[in-house]
Amino acid sequence: MNSQNPYTPVPAELVEVHDETPTIKTLVLAPSEPVEFKAGQFVQLTLPGVGEAPFTPSGSPREKDRIAITILRTGVVTDRLHECRPGQTLGLRGPFGKGYPLDKLRGREVLVVGGGVGLAPLRALILALLPETDTIARLSIRYGARCMEELLYRNQHAAWAAQKKVDFAATIDRPQPGWTGPTGVVTTLLKNLDMDKANCLAFVCGPSIMLKFATYALEAEGLAPQQIYLSMNRRMSCGMGLCGRCNIGPYYLCKDGPDMNYGTIKDYPNVF
Amino acid sequence: METHYVQNADLLQTLGGPRGKRMIGPAPTPALAWLVSMQDSASLDGLTQPRAAQSPKSLFLPPSESVSTYGPRASPTATETQPLVMLGVRACELRARNYLDKVLAGGEFHDPAYRRRREAITIVSCDCADCAESCFCTLVGGQPFATEGFDVNLTPVDGGFVAEVATDKGRQWLGQIASTPAAPAQLAAREKLRKEMTARLHKQNAAYATSAFESVPAKLPEGDDEGWQTFAADCVECGACTHICPTCHCFYLYDQAAGEDRFERVRTWDSCLLSTYHRMAGTFGMKPTPRPRLSSRLANRVLHKFVYSLRQYELPGCVGCGRCVDACLGAIDIRRVVRDLSA
Known part of the structure; x- marks a missing residue:
């Protein structure tokens, strides 16, 4: 964070670009000064002269000198970010927000529910938890994508699932040659949830419509609203609670989120 | 707090002060006053009219402003802000400024440009001696006169103003103007105006003064x-x-x-x-x-x-x-x- 001016991005060299899926890339950046973040906090990524967009880093918070940001091509800034090449200088502001409530996870069953590129911020949570699985009861990952090609971090799923106390299931929307796993949207993986529901905390990230139906599915399974955290990684501009753009009721997603406890926001309209 | 009495003519004289020192305040118009450079206005009538059509917000937070320059050849963002005297700020506008302070300079992150402007401004507030039909400060916990948040506060009384000084910045500003200690009759006139204006605002908002x-x-x-x-x-x-x-x-x-x-x-x-x-x-x-x-x-x-x-x-x-x-x-x-x- 620039200590003089929080609007000024810290220069960050783009050192690696990974093609994840036809529509998603991961950019790995080396900031000129450390940008340390807690899992779930977000940064504003600047494409100089074009603008900035908020992303929760998808890498491990333990890596101090590199920041990985996984980006779906979906708008003016992200289209241009996809054209970036290693060696280019981008900018970072942040970190902003509270981050995942890791202190509340001790002894808990942790359910991670991702839709599409929504697995990216959740990967920071997964990577934060993997070396500490002895402190939690279980890490259960449920992931849905449109098709096999759009499955994010596909080469890492098996390694995650191989860890003790971790289980992983993925689904794609429609049957496809070569796919032997479940089909249907991600909520199909939430039916008859085989978890200790009283001791479970769920973290959900994905498009608005997925957040909505995943929340309803989890409630139907018996989870209380307070057990569900929704990643509202959207709408933020300044990141600092000044510009007013990202409110849900009296909460600013940038300051009080971006992961919001559903119990806190559920009575406000326009949550989804 | 120390109170002085300033005659209209003496206050008017400061409006024609040196160009280098900017002073913004309400200029009288047939309807509501508009904020202008007081050096161009040379009238105090705006101070006794209802609050101006525009608030002083844009002086703290301009409609559009560069907040950062960056890139390999970026020159440092300007950090110099010219001092400015804001004349005739109303109590409601001071409450609004306090609110902006909390938002833009009161939390974990501060807006540096806002803070710079804020610190460069001397606030000479003024009690309301008239109000617009739409004024309703008393409905939301306010009153038509300020008791804090200003450097100097003025109250129009017969032939001049009672000036209450709250800060060193305010003392410095008032020091340029001939003044005498406020007489008891002038302070009584101030109280009378404040009571009358408060009563008038209550009356004009009676239809809205419900439990809401x-x-x-x-x-x-x-x-x-x-x-x-x-x-x-x-x-x-x-x-x-x-x-x-x-x-x-x-x-x-x-x-x-x-x-x-x-x-x-x-x-x-x-x-x-x-x-x-x-x-x-x-x-x-x-x-x-x-x-x-x-x-x-x-x-x-x-x-x-x-x-x-x-x-x-x-x-x-x-x-x-x-x-x-x-x-x-x-x-x-x-x-x-x-x-x-x-x-």
């Missing part, structure tokens, strides 16, 4: 309540209320090139009533927004003023200046909104 305003925060329904649609039907989505409001501060950041290898980040006023405001990333023409309905955007604005702000900053977001009532093309009166929709 007594409840802080207000008991307003959330934006999905149908009641909001009645008012939204009159809203033409022009954003005038947000731009004229002395506490509305929402902004948008955009980047642009400022030369070779130099870029600039600009903070510009935005309005939460506009359909584009809450829009998220998406392909052209397909950008999703969580508040597609005008009624929910209107509700969000009013709820922010009367409910959310109290939770966020422990201050109401409305100071009762009534400017949005005057500015609204659809004749939406926020007093009526709060009164009619409160439980």
Whole structure:
């Protein structure tokens, strides 16, 4: 964070670009000064002269000198970010927000529910938890994508699932040659949830419509609203609670989120 | 606090002061005063007219301003701000400034440009000796005179002003003007004006002084309540209320090139009533927004003023200046909104 001016991005060299899926890339950046973040906090990524967009880093918070940001091509800034090449200088502001409530996870069953590129911020949570699985009861990952090609971090799923106390299931929307796993949207993986529901905390990230139906599915399974955290990684501009753009009721997603406890926001309209 | 008496002629003389020292204040017009350079106005009539049509917000938070320059060839962002005297600031406007202080300079992150401007300004406030029909400060916990937050406060009394000094900055400003200690009769005249104006504001807002305003925060329904649609039907989505409001501060950041290898980040006023405001990333023409309905955007604005702000900053977001009532093309009166929709 620039200590003089929080609007000024810290220069960050783009050192690696990974093609994840036809529509998603991961950019790995080396900031000129450390940008340390807690899992779930977000940064504003600047494409100089074009603008900035908020992303929760998808890498491990333990890596101090590199920041990985996984980006779906979906708008003016992200289209241009996809054209970036290693060696280019981008900018970072942040970190902003509270981050995942890791202190509340001790002894808990942790359910991670991702839709599409929504697995990216959740990967920071997964990577934060993997070396500490002895402190939690279980890490259960449920992931849905449109098709096999759009499955994010596909080469890492098996390694995650191989860890003790971790289980992983993925689904794609429609049957496809070569796919032997479940089909249907991600909520199909939430039916008859085989978890200790009283001791479970769920973290959900994905498009608005997925957040909505995943929340309803989890409630139907018996989870209380307070057990569900929704990643509202959207709408933020300044990141600092000044510009007013990202409110849900009296909460600013940038300051009080971006992961919001559903119990806190559920009575406000326009949550989804 | 120390109180002085300044004659009209002596105060008027300072208005023609050196050009280098900027002084902004209300200039009289047939209707409501407008903020201008006092060096060009040379009249004190604006001080005794109702509050000006525009608030001093833009002097703290300009409609558009470069907040950062970056890139390999960026020159440092300007950090010099010219001192400025703001004359005739009203009590409601001071409350609004306190609110902006909390938002932009009171939390974990500060807006550096706001802070710079804020510190460079000397505030000479002035009691209201008249009010607009839309004024309603007394409904939202305010009063038509300031007791804190100023450097000097003026009260118009016979032939001049009672000047109350609160800070060294204020003492310095008043030191340039001939003054005498305020006489008991002048202080009594000040009290009389304050009581009269307070009574007048209570009277003109009697129709709105229901339990709706007594409840802080207000008991307003959330934006999905149908009641909001009645008012939204009159809203033409022009954003005038947000731009004229002395506490509305929402902004948008955009980047642009400022030369070779130099870029600039600009903070510009935005309005939460506009359909584009809450829009998220998406392909052209397909950008999703969580508040597609005008009624929910209107509700969000009013709820922010009367409910959310109290939770966020422990201050109401409305100071009762009534400017949005005057500015609204659809004749939406926020007093009526709060009164009619409160439980």
